[in-house]
Structures are given as structure tokens and as C-alpha cells.
Amino acid sequence: xxxxxxxxxxxxxxxxxxxxxxxxxxxxxxxxxxxxxxxxxxxxxxxxxxxxxxxxxxxxxxxxxxxxxxxxxxxxxxxxxxxxxxxxxxxxxxxxxxxxxxxxxxxxxxxxxxxxxxxxxxxxxxxxxxxxxxxxxxxxxxxxxxxxxxxxxxxxxxxxxxxxxxxxxxxxxxxxxxxxxxxxxxxxxxxxxxxxxxxxxxxxxxxxxxxxxxxxxxxxxxxxxxxxxxxxxxxxxxxxxxxxxxxxxxxxxxxxxxxxxxxxxxxxxxxxxxxxxxxxxxxxxxxxxxxxxxxxxxxxxxxxxxxxxxxxxxxxxxxxxxxxxxxxxxxxxxxxxxxxxxxxxxxxxxxxxxxxxxxxxxxxxxxxxxxxxxxxxxxxxxxxxxxxxxxxxxxxxxxxxxxxxxxxxxxxxxxxxxxxxxxxxxxxxxxxxxxxxxxxxxxxxxxxxxxxxxxxxxxxxxxxxxxxxxxxxxxxxxxxxxxxxxxxxxxxxxxxxxxxxxxxxxxxxxxxxxxxxxxxxxxxxxxxxxxxxxxxxxxxxx
Ligand code: GLN
Numbered sequence: 001x002x003x004x005x006x007x008x009x010x011x012x013x014x015x016x017x018x019x020x021x022x023x024x025x026x027x028x029x030x031x032x033x034x035x036x037x038x039x040x041x042x043x044x045x046x047x048x049x050x051x052x053x054x055x056x057x058x059x060x061x062x063x064x065x066x067x068x069x070x071x072x073x074x075x076x077x078x079x080x081x082x083x084x085x086x087x088x089x090x091x092x093x094x095x096x097x098x099x100x101x102x103x104x105x106x107x108x109x110x111x112x113x114x115x116x117x118x119x120x121x122x123x124x125x126x127x128x129x130x131x132x133x134x135x136x137x138x139x140x141x142x143x144x145x146x147x148x149x150x151x152x153x154x155x156x157x158x159x160x161x162x163x164x165x166x167x168x169x170x171x172x173x174x175x176x177x178x179x180x181x182x183x184x185x186x187x188x189x190x191x192x193x194x195x196x197x198x199x200x201x202x203x204x205x206x207x208x209x210x211x212x213x214x215x216x217x218x219x220x221x222x223x224x225x226x227x228x229x230x231x232x233x234x235x236x237x238x239x240x241x242x243x244x245x246x247x248x249x250x251x252x253x254x255x256x257x258x259x260x261x262x263x264x265x266x267x268x269x270x271x272x273x274x275x276x277x278x279x280x281x282x283x284x285x286x287x288x289x290x291x292x293x294x295x296x297x298x299x300x301x302x303x304x305x306x307x308x309x310x311x312x313x314x315x316x317x318x319x320x321x322x323x324x325x326x327x328x329x330x331x332x333x334x335x336x337x338x339x340x341x342x343x344x345x346x347x348x349x350x351x352x353x354x355x356x357x358x359x360x361x362x363x364x365x366x367x368x369x370x371x372x373x374x375x376x377x378x379x380x381x382x383x384x385x386x387x388x389x390x391x392x393x394x395x396x397x398x399x400x401x402x403x404x405x406x407x408x409x410x411x412x413x414x415x416x417x418x419x420x421x422x423x424x425x426x427x428x429x430x431x432x433x434x435x436x437x438x439x440x441x442x443x444x445x446x447x448x449x450x451x452x453x454x455x456x457x458x459x460x461x462x463x464x465x466x467x468x469x470x471x472x473x474x475x476x477x478x479x480x481x482x483x484x485x486x487x488x489x490x491x492x493x494x495x496x497x498x499x500x501x502x503x504x505x506x507x508x509x510x511x512x513x514x515x516x517x518x519x520x521x522x523x524x525x526x527x528x529x530x531x532x533x534x535x536x537x538x539x540x541x542x
Pocket of ligand 1 (some may be wrong): 468
């Protein structure tokens with residue numbers, strides 16, 4: 001029997017609902033339950049794929065090629081359960097499905113309305129693609145009280161009624177602000193937020209209250225009384241020093257015990273938290289420190305590189321070192337002399353990106369890493385930059401460029417209009433829609449025997465997730481090889497270069513895919529482990 005836990009948020013946004021949901025799921029997992037996490041986003045975009053990273057942070061890509069909310073990244077990192085297309089829905093997608101059905105005549109002449117047609121479509125989504133999961137946790141994006149989230153709240157209210165209390169639970173995450181002048185944690189915003197939820201017919205079963213300090217007994221009692229929640233179901237969600245402390249900390253506050261109690265599972269086996277305790281231990285007591293420069297474009301909003309930052313920290317956990325990240329806007333390297341900012345770092349990483357702004361700065365960073373023998377990791381755009389740099393500086397192709405920036409004489413990176421996915425031929429045209437039309441999701445890759453990546457992965461075949469429109473042009477392979485680039489990973493048909501590396505350098509690898517999407521604290525991605533290891537070696541030299 002699958003039980004549903006609905007997580008809503010109140011008072012303000014950015015309370016860490018995604019993390020709280022992921023942590024709760026991981027706690028249920030440590031008690032032996034099978035879990036799945038879903039995100040319901042109230043905005044009108046069909047998916048976040050076309051949104052600017054400044055607006056929405058990172059776009060998280062699933063194996064089955066969906067462009068989803070970054071919270072799905074937290075879900076995977078905390079539970080290890082691979083997300084699917086069916087784990088993220090937006091108002092935009094719900095409406096486009098409902099309207100498509102209406103056009104087909106599926107509603108048999110009925111007037112199509114928010115209730116029941118839109119709410120039915122939401123409920124259908126919540127209940128779809130579930131097999132033997134014990135718990136499905138659904139996080140509702142946005143803040144209670146927003147106009148946009150109303151249909152979602154109405155849908156989960158209906159589900160609560162239909163499935164009954166023994167199969168549904170409503171968890172509401174709020175904020176208890178500390179007011180220094182009063183010397184108190186204030187409960188009023190929480191009371192108002194619960195009132196707002198009640199006005200749409202939802203009585204929360206549990207409150208998770210974000211606070212920067214312990215909640216005194218008096219305040220806890222007050223919240224319980226005014227919000228009609230049992231006192232022990234008022235859980236303090238206290239600030240912690242690392243996000244991987246969240247499961248342990250919430251367990252100490254009784255989160256999973258209360259959830260089990262709600263569902264009558266009080267006899268469930270106690271959680272085994274050793275995995276999380278070990279990770280936190282390693283983060284808190286590292287044996288050294290390395291500095292990595294991330295030379296990108298969206299460096300002022302760190303949410304745009306969420307998975308990347310996490311994967312680098314996972315590499316640190318694997319090597320027992322703290323990883324200090326130096327976020328640098330690549331445009332600074334377009335100024336003479338600025339490259340010296342890279343003098344003292346132990347590794348340079350150029351991440352994924354789009355568009356021409358800042359490109360010459362990225363190429364300058366690649367050149368610096370190559371010439372000065374600083375470990376270099378190029379991801380997606382960062383691989384393309386490494387190839388363009390090699391073509392221009394070493395292969396005698398000064399006009400080498402990517403057609404992403406317009407037509408050029410030497411398209412070493414170009415638009416692919418056809419490729420194979422398994423046995424299927426995929427077509428794209430230059431003028432296609434921007435949404436959902438890149439090479440997306442998991443693709444297989446063959447590794448060259450005796451290459452550095454084959455050694456790092458310990459495998460000859462891998463599968464990694466993609467999100468890009470342009471590809472390194474295989475036509476230039478021989479010329480680039482003469483310039484010292486080794487094509488160590490190719491698509492199974494040998495047409496799409498997936499990995500390049502240099503053997504005249506301590507660590508220089510560019511990958512067309514996004515390995516950061518699959519890294520987990522308890523299972524760091526081998527490329528990140530190896531890159532941080534190389535940075536540790538480098539730190540002993542400088
Ligand atoms: N802009 C490049 C492309 O579309 C790289 C994309 C990326 O880094 N994710 O191919």
C-alpha cells in the first residue's frame with residue numbers, strides 16, 4: 001500500500017522544502033521503506049528547461065531526459081533513487097495536457113473547468129507510475145497563499161479525502177523568526193500560514209518549523225494549540241552546518257517517529273543513521289583543503305550550479321579534504337592580467353553554459369590550465385571550450401569556433417541534427433522549439449582502453465546524462481589528436497565525441513555530459529573523486 005505525504009510551505013519561500021522532503025524520504029528509507037519523491041510546480045512554464053538559471057537555478061536532467069526542478073537533484077542525492085519524468089509536473093504541463101484532451105474531444109462536450117478537470121489531471125499525475133513504493137512524498141512548490149498553487153492544494157485536499165488519513169499526511173513547513181528586540185521566536189506567521197491552509201480545507205498533521213534556535217516549550221505548546229496539531233507533531237527544523245546533517249538533526253527532533261506514528265507504523269524498525277553520521281563526520285573533520293576555481297557565467301547565483309557544487313564536495317568527502325570553491329565570472333579573464341586570479345588554485349573547472357558571453361574568458365582559463373599544468377575539468381560547454389582552445393592554439397586552426405555563436409569557418413563544435421539513441425534515430429532542425437529539444441538524458445558511451453577515464457571509471461562502457469544542442473565535430477578528430485587531445489569516450493556508433501583528455505598533463509579531462517547529476521554524498525562520482533585527488537596532488541606542489 002502506497003502512502004502519500006504532501007509537503008507544503010508557508011510564511012516565506014526558500015525555507016528548504018526540497019531538502020526537508022529529501023531528508024524525510026531518506027529517513028524513511030533508513031527504516032527499510034521504499035520511497036519516491038515528486039515535485040509539483042505551480043508556474044506556467046511546461047518545464048524549467050527554457051528558464052534562465054537566474055530565474056530558476058539549475059535545470060536538473062533525469063535519465064529519461066526530462067528537464068526538471070533542481071529539487072529533484074536533492075531527492076536523488078539524499079535517497080539514491082533515480083528520478084523520472086513522472087516526478088515533476090508544472091501547471092503549464094497540466095494545462096497543456098488538459099487543453100490537448102479538450103481539443104481531441106475527450107471531455108465529451110463538457111465545460112472544462114479547474115475543478116474537476118484540472119484537479120483530476122493533477123491527481124492522476126500524483127498517482128501515476130507508482131509500483132511498490134511504501135511512500136510517495138509530494139512537495140508542492142511555492143508558498144501557501146499564492147494564487148497559482150490553489151489547484152494543487154485543492155487536488156491534494158481531495159486526495160486526502162479519497163484515500164483517507166491512513167494513506168495521506170499533510171506536512172507544512174514554516175518559519176519561526178527570531179525577533180532580537182523581543183528576545184523571542186515568533187509564532188504568529190506560522191499561525192497565519194496554517195489559517196491560510198485551513199481556508200482551502202487542509203488541516204496539517206505536522207508542522208516543521210524552521211528556526212535558528214531551539215523552540216522553547218511555551219512556544220511549541222502555543223503553536224500546537226493555535227494550529228490544532230499535537231504538540232509532538234511540532235518539529236523543530238533547526239539550522240545546521242551542513243545539509244547532510246539534516247536527516248540526523250530532523251530525526252533527533254522526532255520527524256520520522258511522528259510520521260510512522262501518524263500511519264500507525266510505530267513498530268517500524270528504528271532507522272540506521274550510520275551512513276549520514278559518517279558523511280557528516282568527514283565533512284566536519286577534513287584532513288586538508290583544496291581550492292577549485294569554477295569559471296562560469298551564472299556565478300552570482302549559486303543555485304544555478306547546485307549539483308556541480310555538491311559533486312565537488314562529494315569529491316572532497318571521498319578524499320577527506322574540504323573543497324573551497326572560488327566562483328569566478330569568466331568575463332573577468334577578458335581583461336589583461338586578470339588570469340593571475342588562477343595562480344593559487346589547485347584545480348580549474350569550466351562548467352556547462354550557453355551563449356557567447358564570457359567565452360573568450362573561458363578559453364583563457366582552459367589555456368592557463370593546460371599550459372600551467374593545473375588539473376582541468378571541462379563539463380559540457382567546458383569540454384567544448386577545451387576543444388576550441390586546442391584547435392586554435394595547437395592545431396593551427398585560429399578560426400575554430402562553435403556554430404552556437406553563428407556561422408564560422410572552422411566549426412569544431414557544431415549543431416547536430418541527427419543522432420542515435422539506442423536503435424532510434426533522433427532528428428532536430430535548427431529552427432526547432434527551444435524547449436525539450438536538446439540531446440537530453442542518459443546516453444551510452446564507450447571508453448577507450450588504456451585511457452585515463454577508463455581507469456577512473458574502472459569500466460569500458462558508461463551511461464551519463466546530457467543536456468546540450470551542440471557537439472564536438474568528429475571531422476576534426478585526427479587534427480585535434482595531432483594536437484594532443486585524446487578522444488577517450490565516443491558514442492557507441494563512434495560519431496559523437498563524449499570525452500577528451502590530454503596525456504601530457506597531470507589531469508585534463510573534458511566531458512560532453514553532466515557527471516555532477518549522478519554524484520551522491522555516499523557514492524561520489526568517480527570523475528569528481530579523481531579530479532579532487534589531482535587537486536590534492538597539485539596543492540602539494542604550489
Ligand atoms: N551551449 C552548449 C550546447 O548547447 C553547451 C550546453 C551545456 O553546457 N549544457 O551544446
